[in-house]
Amino acid sequence: MAFLELDGLTRRFGGIVAVDNVTMSVAAGEVRAVIGPNGAGKSTLFNLITGVTKPTSGTVRFDDHALTGMSAYSVCQRGVSRTFQITALFPEMTARENVRLSAQARHARRWQPWGGGTVFADAEKHADVALERLGLTHVAYRPAGLLSHGDQRLLEVAMALAQQPRLLLLDEPTQGLSVEETEQAVDTLSSLLADGVMTVLLVEHDMEVVFRLAHMITVLHRGAVIADGTPDEVRSNEDVQRAYLGGLA
Amino acid sequence: MDFLGFLVTQCLNALSQAALLFFLGVGLTLIFGIMRIVNFAHGAFFMLGAYVGYSAVHVTGSFWASLIAAPLLVGAFGAAFELGILRQLYRRDHSAFLMVTFGLTLIMGEAIRLLWGVAALEVPAPKSLSGIVFILDEPFPIYRLFLIGAGIVVAIAIWQFLERTRLGLLIRATSQNAEMVHALGTDVRLVRSAVFGIGCGLAGIGGVFAAPLVTASLGMAPNAVIDTFVIVIIGGMGSFAGSLIGALLVAFVQVFGTYYFPDLALALMYLLMLAVLVIRPGGLLGKEA
Amino acid sequence: MAIKRNSLLFLAICVLALAPTGLPPYVMTLLTEALILGLCAMSLDLMVGYTRLLSFGHAAAYGLGAYAAGNLLLHTSIPLVFSVLLAALFSGIVAIGVAWVCTLASGVSFSMLTLAFAQLLYAVAFKWTSVTGASDGLAGIPRSPGPFGITFFQGRAGFYYLVLACLVAAFIFCRSLVQSPFGAVLRGIRENEAKTLSLGYNTRRYKIAVVAISFMLGGLAGALYAPFAGFTNTELLFWLFSGQVLIMVIVGGAGTLIGPVIGAAFFMLVSNMLSSWTDSWALFFGAIFILFVLFAPQGIWGLATRWRSLSSTG
Numbered sequence: 001m002a003f004l005e006l007d008g009l010t011r012r013f014g015g016i017v018a019v020d021n022v023t024m025s026v027a028a029g030e031v032r033a034v035i036g037p038n039g040a041g042k043s044t045l046f047n048l049i050t051g052v053t054k055p056t057s058g059t060v061r062f063d064d065h066a067l068t069g070m071s072a073y074s075v076c077q078r079g080v081s082r083t084f085q086i087t088a089l090f091p092e093m094t095a096r097e098n099v100r101l102s103a104q105a106r107h108a109r110r111w112q113p114w115g116g117g118t119v120f121a122d123a124e125k126h127a128d129v130a131l132e133r134l135g136l137t138h139v140a141y142r143p144a145g146l147l148s149h150g151d152q153r154l155l156e157v158a159m160a161l162a163q164q165p166r167l168l169l170l171d172e173p174t175q176g177l178s179v180e181e182t183e184q185a186v187d188t189l190s191s192l193l194a195d196g197v198m199t200v201l202l203v204e205h206d207m208e209v210v211f212r213l214a215h216m217i218t219v220l221h222r223g224a225v226i227a228d229g230t231p232d233e234v235r236s237n238e239d240v241q242r243a244y245l246g247g248l249a
Numbered sequence: 250m251d252f253l254g255f256l257v258t259q260c261l262n263a264l265s266q267a268a269l270l271f272f273l274g275v276g277l278t279l280i281f282g283i284m285r286i287v288n289f290a291h292g293a294f295f296m297l298g299a300y301v302g303y304s305a306v307h308v309t310g311s312f313w314a315s316l317i318a319a320p321l322l323v324g325a326f327g328a329a330f331e332l333g334i335l336r337q338l339y340r341r342d343h344s345a346f347l348m349v350t351f352g353l354t355l356i357m358g359e360a361i362r363l364l365w366g367v368a369a370l371e372v373p374a375p376k377s378l379s380g381i382v383f384i385l386d387e388p389f390p391i392y393r394l395f396l397i398g399a400g401i402v403v404a405i406a407i408w409q410f411l412e413r414t415r416l417g418l419l420i421r422a423t424s425q426n427a428e429m430v431h432a433l434g435t436d437v438r439l440v441r442s443a444v445f446g447i448g449c450g451l452a453g454i455g456g457v458f459a460a461p462l463v464t465a466s467l468g469m470a471p472n473a474v475i476d477t478f479v480i481v482i483i484g485g486m487g488s489f490a491g492s493l494i495g496a497l498l499v500a501f502v503q504v505f506g507t508y509y510f511p512d513l514a515l516a517l518m519y520l521l522m523l524a525v526l527v528i529r530p531g532g533l534l535g536k537e538a
Numbered sequence: 539m540a541i542k543r544n545s546l547l548f549l550a551i552c553v554l555a556l557a558p559t560g561l562p563p564y565v566m567t568l569l570t571e572a573l574i575l576g577l578c579a580m581s582l583d584l585m586v587g588y589t590r591l592l593s594f595g596h597a598a599a600y601g602l603g604a605y606a607a608g609n610l611l612l613h614t615s616i617p618l619v620f621s622v623l624l625a626a627l628f629s630g631i632v633a634i635g636v637a638w639v640c641t642l643a644s645g646v647s648f649s650m651l652t653l654a655f656a657q658l659l660y661a662v663a664f665k666w667t668s669v670t671g672a673s674d675g676l677a678g679i680p681r682s683p684g685p686f687g688i689t690f691f692q693g694r695a696g697f698y699y700l701v702l703a704c705l706v707a708a709f710i711f712c713r714s715l716v717q718s719p720f721g722a723v724l725r726g727i728r729e730n731e732a733k734t735l736s737l738g739y740n741t742r743r744y745k746i747a748v749v750a751i752s753f754m755l756g757g758l759a760g761a762l763y764a765p766f767a768g769f770t771n772t773e774l775l776f777w778l779f780s781g782q783v784l785i786m787v788i789v790g791g792a793g794t795l796i797g798p799v800i801g802a803a804f805f806m807l808v809s810n811m812l813s814s815w816t817d818s819w820a821l822f823f824g825a826i827f828i829l830f831v832l833f834a835p836q837g838i839w840g841l842a843t844r845w846r847s848l849s850s851t852g
Contacts (some may be wrong), residue, residue, distance in 0.1 A: 250643070273651055276845075287646045299617065334828065334832065337832055338832070341835075343645065343646065344590065344592045344649075345831055345835070347646060347649060347785070348592070348788065348827070348831050349591060349827075349828050349831050349832070351594065351781065351784070351827075352785075352824040352825070352827040352828040355778075355781055355820045355821070355822075355823065355824030355827070355830065356820070356821050356824035356825060356828075358820060359818045359820035359821035359824065360821060362818075363821070471653065471657060471777045472657065473654075474650075475653060475654050475657060477652065478650045482647065482650075491624055513686060514661075515657055515658050515661045516661075517653075518654065519651075519654045519655065519658050522650070522651065522654060523639060523642070523651070526642055526643045526647055526651075527642055
């Protein structure tokens with residue numbers, strides 16, 4: 001039984017099929033990249049898995065529990081954390097407060113309407129660890145809205161990490177980063193994923209990043225899976241070459 | 250009273266009510282479609298239209314003249330407000346628009362009270378349209394039939410305006426992709442001012458049409474804005490066809506509802522709004538929740 | 539900074555506590571009303587300032603509290619303090635249902651639903667004569683003896699202290715709330731609700747809770763108003779009152795708890811000055827409101843704290 005199992009997942013918007021009968025199995029500890037031209041349905045796929053959008057048909061199973069149809073916050077409580085393609089942060093809170101709020105979500109007394117000393121202290125411990133692992137300790141007390149784009153992307157990853165997820169979904173984490181920033185980000189992610197504890201789904205456009213981080217790759221084109229396998233297999237796949245080089249969506 | 254006669258007159262009543270609501274709804278939906286803001290003051294512009302219409306009738310002696318003058322004046326005032334004040338807010342979040350237009354409602358309500366006094370104003374319908382006609386042996390006011398006709402004419406006019414004229418095309422384009430329109434050389438800000446003015450003007454003309462029926466009064470504003478909002482929610486924010494359907498639905502619910510449950514008019518509106526928000530947060534034909 | 543802020547507050551409370559000893563009765567009446575409105579505005583701040591839930595219907599909370607307290611004081615022998623607290627609780631409980639409905643929507647739709655609910659309540663108040671006295675309202679509301687036969691709260695100074703105590707207690711409660719984990723989530727909802735949801739928080743529940751608390755405290759203000767003025771009427775449910783309270787929050791300074799109280803005082807002061815030569819407070823305050831939203835969205839208190847921190851570092 002795979003850790004994450006998508007079976008015939010489909011999403012239609014009116015006449016458009018954004019995600020077309022996607023079937024995918026991800027093993028525990030695997031880093032799976034999902035690639036494809038723009039409009040291939042990658043972000044929609046993430047939304048389907050995390051409960052932001054309900055599928056038209058098909059199922060999502062995570063660690064042998066059905067996720068299909070669950071609300072976004074419930075899915076997250078199951079141990080699934082994600083980042084967004086368009087940076088989503090709390091701009092007026094400091095970076096540390098951002099991550100603290102994220103860590104707080106996993107605390108048993110996150111809703112406590114008084115005091116909070118222990119809740120905050122626990123959350124801050126996780127926050128500081130996450131900030132350190134992403135190399136953001138030096139900007140911890142700066143308002144998130146004032147961070148550089150690169151640091152903001154990393155902050156989002158830190159927030160996801162602070163929840164100690166079992167499944168991490170990264171939606172174009174290096175989008176908008178300069179070459180150096182990308183290098184650094186990939187180094188950081190590489191070391192984070194080295195212990196193989198987290199299962200990761202990674203949407204990326206930058207193929208260098210993909211080949212450095214991913215164990216397996218799934219290629220989407222117009223919402224459907226056209227290839228699935230190791231990086232070498234995908235690199236030499238003709239359908240993939242055609243989709244990327246000619247007749248793009 | 251014969252049931253068929255009753256049914257027909259009530260339906261005609263509802264249609265004339267729908268015409269009024271349509272004037273309000275299409276204006277608000279146009280403004281939302283282009284500017285993504287909800288004009289809280291829409292009910293106040295409606296009220297202003299009624300009062301300006303009243304004065305115009307007294308000054309010119311002609312209902313028809315006021316039908317032209319009032320919406321122009323009200324629309325101009327709306328455009329001026331957008332130019333002067335709303336324009337500063339586009340970079341802020343949407344609650345700022347809501348609050349500012351709420352402030353405008355307060356100001357307009359009070360200004361109207363100062364200029365025209367507290368007493369409800371009687372605006373007589375023009376002689377050619379007063380009186381009644383018999384439909385299936387039931388009396389029915391000619392003015393309401395006129396309203397139905399006016400509603401149809403205005404609906405067609407707006408439809409053609411959006412489809413065929415240059416400004417109409419610009420408006421539709423801006424509602425879909427303002428940046429592209431700007432990149433192609435049009436000053437989007439002017440389009441926005443024009444749209445806000447047109448939207449307010451439509452509310453104003455609704456006020457003039459409504460005045461002979463309801464007698465202009467100060468309590469109009471918040472309830473008018475709730476009614477309009479319900480219409481736009483039902484039909485979907487930014488949808489022309491939706492505001493038509495919404496107006497029809499609300500009018501029929503109001504007319505038949507108040508006949509069978511006279512005390513529950515406002516509650517019915519609220520329930521209708523809730524039902525639509527529960528079923529389809531984006532409205533039935535809308536672009537955006 | 540926190541110590542300075544707290545001692546400033548303590549000083550303000552002491553000054554307020556001393557008020558009855560020095561001020562003439564007419565000023566005491568105004569001051570009491572200002573504190574009641576301040577409480578109402580502070581309660582709305584929880585929704586508007588801390589969670590960005592823009593409500594145009596807070597008069598509903600005030601009116602519910604006022605009518606509930608009015609009925610309890612007129613028709614039962616429940617002591618004053620308990621009547622007031624029960625009325626507040628009643629508002630809070632009704633609010634859970636209202637909030638459940640209103641939070642089905644968000645953004646503008648939410649705001650319009652709050653307005654619609656308040657309008658509905660206003661219309662109901664006109665019809666339900668037995669409970670609300672229709673357009674005449676309830677009159678002759680007594681300040682019943684307090685619990686255990688205490689008559690202290692019935693007098694002018696005594697009632698003032700009751701109001702002050704309620705305001706201070708509410709402030710302490712609210713401040714503790716916004717600084718708690720619950721409050722941190724509210725802040726998340728305010729800054730980016732979608733993100734907060736994706737972090738695993740059931741934001742709707744938090745919104746319902748904050749609306750209920752907000753209504754409870756707004757209801758407390760209304761419940762204090764009924765025995766204060768001795769009457770209630772439909773004006774308390776009118777949309778213009780909702781507007782007044784919103785103006786107090788924004789002009790005073792949203793998201794600060796203290797700001798709205800200052801806003802209420804400002805509003806009372808200015809409308810009193812205005813009333814001597816014009817009736818058109820709505821015109822004036824509508825304009826002030828727009829000006830603040832445009833140029834000083836952080837409100838009076840926001841400006842004051844900004845100026846203070848600038849001048850201390852500069």
